[in-house]
Amino acid sequence: MPEGLYTLCVFSFLKFMATFSSLDAWLSHLETAHSIPIVMGLARINRVKELLGLTFPCPVFTVGGTNGKGSTCAMLEAILLASGYRVGVYTSPHLLKFNERARINGDTVNDDLLLQNFEAVEAARCSFDVPVSLTYFEFTTLAIMHLFATSAIDVVILEVGLGGRLDAVNIIDTDCAIITSIDVDHQEFLGDTREAIAIEKTGIFRIGKPAICGDPVPPETLIGEAKRIGADLWLFGRDFNYHGDKQQWNYVGRGMRRSALAYPALRGTNQLLNASAVLAALEAMRMVLPVSAQDIRLGLASVKLSGRFEVLPGSPSLVLDVAHNPHAAAVLSQNLDGMRYFPSTHAVFGAMADKDIKGVLHQLIHQVDHWYLCDLPILRAADTQHLETYLRAAGFVEDANHSVTHHASPEDAVSTALKLSGENDRIVIFGSFLTVAGVMRYQKLCHH
Template identity: 40%
Template sequence: MSAAAPIGGSVDDWLDWQLALHDTEIELGLDRVAAVARTLEVLPPPGRSVVVAGTNGKGSCVALIESLLSHHGRVGSYTSPHLWRYNERIRIDGAPVADTDLCAAFAAVEAARGGVALTFFEFGTLAALWLFARAALDFLVLEVGLGGRLDAVNVVDGDVALVTNIGLDHVAWLGDDREQIGFEKAGIFRAGRPAVCADRDMPASIAERAATQGTPLAVIGRDFDLQAQDDRWCWRDGDAALDIPAQAGVLVENLAAALSVVRRLGAAVRDEHVIAAARVQAALPGRRERVVDGDVAIIYDVGHNAEAIAVLVDDLARQPVPGRTHVVLGMLADKPVEAAGGRLRDLADALYIAGLDTVTDRGLPAAALAKRLASDAPCHPDPATALAAARAASAAGDRIVVCGSFFTVANARRQTLSCRT
């Protein structure tokens, strides 16, 4: 029997209690969350909704869509995980919810659940929907936590569905090839409601799911695209088109998909909207975030699978530095460590292996990570210590890359918050 809910407690009190509420951190399925959602009366949510699934780029696409829609009304968004504070996961009009509102939402979910053992993510998803139901919102943008078909967010019937890209991640729950994973991600599709896919090598299972479900599917490179022409970007989607100056720090697939999603919601987009959205996405913390520390640049990236690391490596290869590249790497035990490490080999002149076991129960100790990487690089107990070692070994013209997990970036980044950006 779980301890009593911390009514009147802080956000941290509630989060600690939620972690102990369910026997496991992850248990896929919609029955529990749907039952409580009915009691809370949070479905359907207010306004028009977008549900976003995929392996990488979900958070960036949510930020882009959120910014683009903000010119047409009030927007709520839900993402995970957070980097600094849990409140980051739930935003209304671009601002994280206040502690008092979040605690009120947690208390409402607790009063409604009637003994249902919700997982940590399910509890938070219901809290977000409760807050959104009480705001006069015009749009919702909701990021799937894991997979799609059986994820708690899929309790919402999105007016538009977006699948960003498909890679090998969470294979224990979603399957060990792109076709199986694509099928799970496409579980957010709804009959007669449009869907957008931003994967240029889309698994056939996504198209098959759309056809079976009766979902109109637009695919990047076939139905819409954004292409570079000199120093400008040209977006085309049917009879819609935009030509804007190229924007640094934004993946064209993410922006192209965001624009196509917004179009399918019936919202017009102007050049200045796109430029503003691109700047919002480029400034997201932990997404190729660049911080200058003296004569050395530190790049923080939360990428935690081979595909995300490949994007990071390619991006940095286009921005060479005169000195060496030092890589601080910490990863979770259930991630594709070997594949991600292989992507980093050509980038790293020096590797610093960081343990995450002291940061999260799912984290790999440094020695275990080194073994899986078949590396004799120095091991450090945590990312902050590894970053300190990298900084000590760096010289003018070098750069440091911190990557492998949200936990890696959060732990290391806290040590350099005072750095000049």
Template identity: 40%
Template sequence: MRFDTLQGWLSWIESCHPSEIELGLERMGQVFQRLQTDFSNSKIITVAGTNGKGSCVAALEHLLLKAGFSVGCYTSPHLIRYNERIHVGGQEIDDPSLLHSFEKIDQLRGDISLTYFEYGTLAALDIFSTRQLDIVIMEVGLGGRLDASNIVDADIAIVTNIDIDHVDWLGSDKDIIGREKAGIFRAGKIALCGDPQPPASVQAVAQELGAIFYQRDKDFTVSIQGQQFDWQGIGASQMGLQQINGLPVSQLPFDSVVVAIQACQLLGLPADAAFYQGLAQLQLTGRFQRRSYQGKELVLDVAHNPAAAAHLAQRLAQEPAQGNNYALVAMMADKDIDAILAPLANSFASWFVADLQANPRALKAQALAARIAAVGCGPVQQSATMSEALQAALALMAAEDRLIVFGSFFTVAEIVKLIDDSQLTDHRRGEA
């Protein structure tokens, strides 16, 4: 074996391809064929979209496991541990399984160079094939048509929504982006769109490919009443409409949950509101996730594009703090910073920024502070590290205030690690 630790493999995989991202399925397809995976007894669900993919996968996993299916999920990126990317039976994959698959892929690839994401996707598919699961859920990494996850044919392909992000790769036109994301659709297979107002290209691609297309607010609809909603859509027979009343509003993004329910109904899950009550408590790390730290409330949200920032602003308005909201933020330099800041400009009493020192993609704190000030978002305090920025924010906050951590997966990951490490240290001191 080339390496006997997961970190050894990951460090090598990260450095062995000349570019971090290389869209296209030709190289990976050759290795995938050599893996000889078998999904003949598995239903495959592929989830694409600008935002809400991870939440859709989390809702699907929760519901399908509750229904008694054996389920594998592949998502990205991870926050703390690489193992988070691959779930089997609701549990993170173990290191030995990853080491075995990485070694197998390394031996089969010959002189074919693979990206970090391609290695991980192939490993997930190898693991899922070996376990012979009922359902395999694949989250698209970037785009759809040329993404590594699209190497397998989806029985149900989901597009959560379409908005502007990754413009260097996907362009800045929603119609073009919609066409790329709809590239996961397959002839004669189900294609779902959870976006109430998608670009016309999504349905156009479905028609071109011959997919069985169902559209939010046309084929499946919702009516919200407070903390409950009624759902109407297509049942497993795909004949007539199915009605479920009194469903709980989840902490996860609403649109993602709605389209996940439609997928589950097509798979024959119960059309009974009682079955879905667990959605009310379902949380996904970094998606408007509430944490308590040093007696203060934190909300962790990976919002890193304009649409996600607008959704975050809406949630903050709908669920106001007793006191003030404060922001702790760091972003990647290749994002549309001003467009992300715009919907949140009036949301915070003060902003705290810091460098993500280990991330070369991150915008320097000084530059981010200048952008925040230029947009007129409010006072900005700059710190050298995320730890210092967190402590500065907590020192300013009153008990009834709330700190919102957002801007990227990397931002949230660093704060999660700081909190968890601190709480683990406090626990060990207590034991002593």
């Protein structure tokens, strides 16, 4: 739209527009402005996108998958930053502050920049005869995309929120898609089998564009959809792979090798799988975004990501992990096995009611001696009575060395766990992002 016409629209419909002076006020408004929090479909958001004239003049990576998306985005960002590119990254959800969802050149975006772009989206959606209703996620996704599109950025990384085909980030055609893993989660929106979920996730693939799959055992439907679409599918084990020992690892792609690489700074058994998918994506895009072996080494050494098998210093050991589905819980269990010996393991756990809670707990039931179940400040959360029912269904039995207690919040749960644990014990905080975020806030308060 010509700038003058857009300005006219803004003023013509100003009386219908919401406007707020703070980011918190905007977010509070958006949480209640749309009656349904999740609506699958791109028709409404595409109307506003077109009015905004939203396009990216730079390469775009879109990252989907059940687990590992955040780690993959973080490693890709770190390597590209080490290469000297100006990078925009959009991820969700956040842990402590909404601003975490948008980073430019490695820095979280400040409130003022976000407010400007919220107002641009509000003006656009209100310029129709009937204002377009957008969910919280759709509105904020558009605002951050608009920020990136109007900033001097060399490359954009977009993390899918839910699924792929009908997710808000899919309004942008990607130059390289990455699918990290495929497992059963969000069944009410995506289907209840890996095969059905794979079809939804391949919705981010594009004709003739690289499509990297880091899942070692991809459903046949993923391969079939990539072929049907005409995407350039890169499969782990066929088109790229990794080999390593305890000291270093090597990447082997279609036509490129990277040898003697240090392990990523992110902990966890699956991080080499994620890192190899990142290197495959960079190999596929090497003609437009060249990176050197040294850039890769620097990026992998410097990458940081909160709440993904994050071990905090001190005694007892605190382990933070946003594992909230059975696949992620199985990986967390493996990672806990790889740690040193602890006399007792305590767990703070809170989760959304729509998750496979029994499946999550089943993966960790033999790892944990003392459970601190917590309520979360959201209606979607499972209450602690339900959590205990799931815990017992997963096989938990109380005795002299095994206990379960109920707590009003993650902060209360971890406070009690710290009092009851020995200095050589460990406390694992996992489940919903809200569980981990509550403990992070508590830790910050304790250290001030």
